Amino acid sequence: MKPKQFTSVMVMCAIYLMGSIGCAKEYHVSVNDSDKQLDLLENHMIETQYAFFEIDDKGFITSIIAKQSKKEYSPAGHPSPLMSLHEGGKLIAPQSASFDTSGQTVSLNYPNDVIAVVKIEAQEKYLRLQLESLTPRGNVDAIVWGPLNTTVKGLLGDIIGVVRDPKQNWAIGMMGLDDNTITGLPVDGDCYNMHYYIHSPDSEKHPIPPEYKEGQKFNIGGDGHNDVAFYSKPEHYFQIATGNAIEIKPEFGTSIAYNARDRRKPRTVFYSLLSMMENYKAKHQQVDPVDVDFIGSAIAIYACPDDKGLNTIESIVLAEGLPHPEIDGKWIKDPSSFRPDIAWTGPQTKLIEYANVLGLKAVQDEGIGEYYPNPANRFAGKKVTVDGKIMSIREFTDMTNAHGIAYGLHTLCAFLQPHTSYVTPVPHPNLQAVCRTKLAEPVSETDTSITVADPVFLAEQGTWHNRNKVNVIRIGTELMTYNSLSKKAPWVLNGVKRGQYKTSVSAHSAGDELVKLQMNCYQGFVPDMKLTLEIADYYAQLMYDGGMEYIDFDGLESFVYQNHGYYAMRIFFRRLYDTYAELSGGKVPKVMASCVFPGGWHYQTVCNIGGGNRMFDPINNKWGIQGKDFFYGWGNNYFPPTFGIQQFNNAWTLYDIQNLQAKSIGFDATYMLGLSENVENCPEKDALFKAFRTWEDARIANVFTKAHKQKLKDLDYKFHLEQTGEKAFTLYPVKEIRKSVTSGDQVINVTNPYSDQPLQAAIRIHHGTAEGVVVTLSDGTQIKTGNVLSDGEYIIINGDQAHLANKHRQKKADLELSRPAVLPAGECQFRMTTSPGINWSLTVWTLGEAENVG
Secondary structure (H helix, E strand, O other), X not given: OOOOOOOOOOOEOOOOOOXXXXXXXXXXXXXXXXXEEEOOOOOEEEEOOOEXXXXXXXXXXXXXXXXXXXOEOOOOOOOEEOEEXXXXXXXXXXXEEEEEOOOOEEEEEOOOOOEEEEEEEEOOOOEEEEEEEEEOOOOOOEEEEEEEEEOOOOEEEOOOOEEEEOOOOEEEEEEXXXXXXXXXXXXXXXXXXXXXXXXXXXXXXXXXXXXXXXXXXXXXXXXXXOHHHHOOOXXXXXXXXXXXXXXXXXXXXXXXXXXXXXXXXXXXXEEOOOOOOHHHOOEEEEEOOOOOOXXXXXXXXXXXXXXXXXXXXXXXXXXXXXXXXXXXXXXXXXXXXXXXXXXXXXXXXXXXXXXXXXXXXXXXXXXXXXXXXXXXHOOOOOOEEEOOEEEOHHHHHHXXXXXXXXXXXXXXXOOEOOOOOOOOOOOOOOEOEEEEEEEOOOEOOOOOOEEEOOOOOOOOOOOOOOOOXXXXXXXXXXXXXXXXXXXXXXXXXXXXXXXXXXXXXXXEOOOOXXXXXXXXXXXXXXXXXXXXXXXXXXXXXXXXXXXXXXXXXXXHHHHOXXXXXXXXXXXXHHHHHHHHHHHHOOOOXXXXXXXXXXXXXXXXXXXOOOXXXXXXXXXXXXXXXXXXXXXXXXXXXXXXOEEEEEEOOOOOOHHHHXXXXXXXXXXXXXXXXXXXXXXXXXXXXXXXXXHHHHHHHHHHHOOOOHHHHHHHOOXXXXXXXXXXXXXEXXXXXXXXXXXXXXXXXXXXXXXXXXXXXEOEEEEEEEOOOEOOOEEEEOOOOEEXXXXXXXXXXXXXXXXXXXXXXXXXXXXXXEEOOOOOOEEOOXXXXXXXXXXXXXXXXXXXXXXXXXXXXX
């Protein structure tokens, strides 16, 4: 008999609870082919739409059972504490629990004599837990929800805290319900460190070699300066860390955790985002307190079919009043809302025309350069050029907005550079500090050594993200640099350079505060927590005044430097969205950023970083290393993976540009199409634009089913789409056959797996010059050219037409065909006779059976 469901708290025992209500009834389920009786006389059950959770009298979750499959997902011998305490760098689990059904709470008793009262509510699709009180506070500096142990270990969503097993169609996750409840265990910096770890997303397809161990960590690539070099491990069992919500537990699976801090307490941390890099080792930093506590921290725990995961998360988001940005009436996490954007370079004359023809609605203007916030020169002199006329950004956005096109800038987020009024001539008092001390002696206007009362961390060279190891200090409104600190007291800063960054030199008194400033990786500075909110307001106002509805926050690590981690990012994004909505009458901006940190998941629309073949190669149908990393890193977290910036290639074929669209739809991926007026040099621009738009119309019409998308993912095929009605399309699989020849005169055999059809082929010359070329087809048809073909040039055949083309595929001359060229079903031959020693390649496209879509 199914136990009765309590609407608020499901601390259940089938009408028997705590020995005080009614009579006991038993509930039986089959787990892993063996019967397991859940003794409701001794244990407490909580039910949601998809799962049963069992809590024991120590305050541990001991069972997570899928309702439909009856499968157990809590690892035997590894129960999960509802909530742990963090004290002195250690986790403390509860030792007993008592349940109050009238108050819908559980009191957790800990071995350090602390009692936590947690409210438990069972919502339709998730459990809601909230900390109501903790007494006595003692030395508890943070609380940890869980860690929640599970046997699920397929796709690890370490940004939002979800583990997924698509094969079993099951997911288990947690979600913080307030800004201070962030992912992971409490760590220095409240943020992850960049690294690779060993874990296979599919152990059958990508088995881990014996020389590696599950969970083993490795450094990222490069020297820390070139971010493209970070992504250096092509094997699928090398996974890039994108958060710290998940910890691999090789003995049973994974654990998930969220934490909330008492941020009112001053702390000292030792942190670097790139701590495994020699030039970016961790440094000590004092953390400025903010008035935020962990009392009231709340969490949602959910267990559901994986294909219901995003829907379940949306239910949590809506029920809990979490950010739910919508654009054109769709939640930005809904795959049906995913669209390509434009990365534009050069004069903007054709921008609106191209966007309208392609059906694209958002543009990042790369051509006017990177933008840094600067109150003294808000628009940084950036102008737009249309038909030779130079105009302001606002004048141009009046035009783009009239067409429903969101336009915006590529910013460097909160990098406060030396040329800005945040730094010079008077530095902002809320530039982020690394440490603070007092002057032990007065400092005259000419002194080049400074004596301080406490050395704190002044002996450490530079700050963690500044490879040049520059030491910048602020006393009052004067910025200075120094070389070193004396080895012993008196503590003297040596090699001091006064009045740096165009600040004014002045005398300072003993007892004045000296602050060492945190620097960003571009030799500038960053805001503290107070200034972070001002920067959010600044950008909201900038966007509103400039008529911009799109923005890119490159350098999102701006909000790691404060050492409040994901909390800092959350309050930045919340303030940005709230202020922009207030100014614009409720509009939602389209936001891109350089990374998907846990603090930005709710707000960011896309993360189209990187680009080219290192992301995805639409010609050769291959994921690049960086693309592979973000396919898992973003996709595992129900966030769209990306192809980055895909620069429009004038030599693309009709099937290349269609493949870009097909694969992005199949993988639910986003990207930016790189465009400029150089597209006018493309000989097939109109045909390519039309083909692109056909796919975009189909995407907007949402005609592709899950089965269609699965087909579109197949890297062995490209696809062709034709529109047959308003929301009706015909889809064809395209097999692209590529052959290479290293000598001039040779026969190539090609197998057409489909029916007879007009021949579509391209022959290209490589590394030489070909004269007197003759192409002989299987039926004896010959295509002859008396022209000389240079390196990279083509013979292009399309049914009843053939022509010569240059290396950009621009037509040079028509070629005569005695009859239409046909590609027969099955085996056929191509023979090319030309100059000896010429290398050439053949590409043949063959279309399969049509399928109606929509």
